[in-house]
Amino acid sequence: MLKSAGFTVQCYQTRNMATLKDIASRLKSVKNIQKITKSMKMVSAAKFSKAERELKPARTYGVGATTFYDKLEVEADSSKPNHLVVAISSDKGLCGGVHSAICKAIKAEVAQKSADVNVKIVAVGDKARGILARTHKENLMMVCKDIGRLPPTFADASVVAQEIINSGYDYEHGTLFYNKFRSVVSYSVTQLPLLSLNTVSAAENLALYDSVDEDVLTSYNEFALASLVYFGMKEGAASEQSARMTAMDGASKNAGEMIDKLTLTYNRTRQAVITRELIEIISGASALE
Numbered sequence: 001m002l003k004s005a006g007f008t009v010q011c012y013q014t015r016n017m018a019t020l021k022d023i024a025s026r027l028k029s030v031k032n033i034q035k036i037t038k039s040m041k042m043v044s045a046a047k048f049s050k051a052e053r054e055l056k057p058a059r060t061y062g063v064g065a066t067t068f069y070d071k072l073e074v075e076a077d078s079s080k081p082n083h084l085v086v087a088i089s090s091d092k093g094l095c096g097g098v099h100s101a102i103c104k105a106i107k108a109e110v111a112q113k114s115a116d117v118n119v120k121i122v123a124v125g126d127k128a129r130g131i132l133a134r135t136h137k138e139n140l141m142m143v144c145k146d147i148g149r150l151p152p153t154f155a156d157a158s159v160v161a162q163e164i165i166n167s168g169y170d171y172e173h174g175t176l177f178y179n180k181f182r183s184v185v186s187y188s189v190t191q192l193p194l195l196s197l198n199t200v201s202a203a204e205n206l207a208l209y210d211s212v213d214e215d216v217l218t219s220y221n222e223f224a225l226a227s228l229v230y231f232g233m234k235e236g237a238a239s240e241q242s243a244r245m246t247a248m249d250g251a252s253k254n255a256g257e258m259i260d261k262l263t264l265t266y267n268r269t270r271q272a273v274i275t276r277e278l279i280e281i282i283s284g285a286s287a288l289e
Helices: 016-072 098-112 126-135 154-166 197-201 204-208 214-288
Strands: 082-088 118-124 140-144 173-183 186-195
Touching: 016 186, 016 204, 016 214, 082 098, 082 126, 082 214, 098 126, 098 173, 098 186, 098 214, 118 126, 118 154, 118 214, 126 140, 140 154, 154 214, 173 214, 186 214, 197 214
Parallel strands: 082 118, 082 173, 118 140
Antiparallel strands: 173 186
């Protein structure tokens, strides 16, 4: 014990039993983490199987909307000032870089725009909002939460599309960002154009279709917007579940490696403590002789 004018310092020797207790506590916590990651992997595998089954019929919505625009041979004028960006993500994490990849692509898209272009972002999912709000808070127009807890439905996409239409933002061209599912271990960030009603109405090939008046075109354009959002949500859901399954599998393997190292460290430390105590007992017995 050291004493000074204003304070007292006490020095204690750290015993090996405390070290063993710390290692045992750490080992127990890592084993519990491994149990959680294995359970999450099993849950994600079940959800992925369902998402993959529902993805094939959902792709017809995206193909139908894009085919109509392709036959019209119409392209949005990117030089016009109002641009809408829709980011498809969810509220749940622990799935690798699924959400950050979407936000990274959007940031690159916004950075390429000139200063006179007004970009408004619709974040479908709280994860995209959390990432984009740090750097592009002034561009966020709308946030849709409670996405990802249940499999997305067309009703969910219709609500998102209706809110975009009711927002009053008159965009000339738009872009939908989503993760396209390729395989269990692969997905890619993909863009789809969102055409406004004025752009579609000005298409020259629109005259090839009979009985297309303003009401019919307005209704179809709203349905196409909901279809593309639904298509992106289904693709994103399958990509998210596959990425989470892969991430939890990697986390379980890492936890297993850490358990092996901690177990080896615990056994060595325990053996050292026992050996030291035996030496102390033998030394004490020899001193008494």
